Amino acid sequence: MSVSSIASAVEIFTTRLSTLEHLLKTGATHFPGDGDAYLAKRLAVDMHPLGTQVAFTCNQPRNFSLWLNGAPTIDLDPHVESLATALRYIEETKDLLRAVTADDAALSTQKRLELGAGLYADLTGHQYLHDFLMPNFYFHLVTAYAILRMSGVQIGKRDYMVHLIPHVTRSAT
Incomplete structure (x- = not known):
């Protein structure tokens, strides 16, 4: 994927973080009474759990924003054990993206x-x-999606491609 500008990278990161938020909220409704235990689910024993996938997904745009703003890059704590923490990570990352002022140079x-x-x-x-x-x-966004799918959450491509909804119209024919 080629991204032509900082603005387009910010847009891609922001809209896909909204997708991650949507997926996590959908997952939460699938596991009522389970609390936040679903954040510990993983695809394979040697892979990080869903909560960590959220942190790793956020680290990419987070560190991009920090770098562009001249700040040191600092990864988030990968031990995400609550939906509230996961959603906070996503929102804080979006805030960092909104604060980017660097130009394409x-x-x-x-x-x-x-x-x-x-x-x-x-x-x-x-x-x-x-x-x-x-x-x-x-990689980490798709892994989070796959963990939710594997866990029985009723999500599909439509949920993963939710960023396209503003562009979808119904044909007159």
Whole structure:
């Protein structure tokens, strides 16, 4: 996926975070009486649970916003055990996106991506966005969707593509 501007990246991140919010709220209605236990569900034993997938999904646009605003990138606590925390993470991330004031020239600047264990990658802003943030963002968003589906939540492509609803019209024929 190629994103042509900071504004388009902000729009994509924001609308897909709204999708994540919709999916989580739909999931919550599927598990009445279960409290927030569904946030501990996972696709496989060696994969992170749904709550962590929410934090990791939010970390991508969060760190993009922080980087563009000249602040250090800081990941969210991955131990998300309540719907209230998950929804707060989403809203706080949207707030950070709304606060972005950088222009597209920032995408030509360098970003050092710390990978842990002493490893790093020096990337342009374009590479950081296209080759790291967007793939990770969609990976964790789709994983959250898949966990909910696997858990029996009645969601489908329509729920995942909810960002298209403002553009849908009924044909006159």
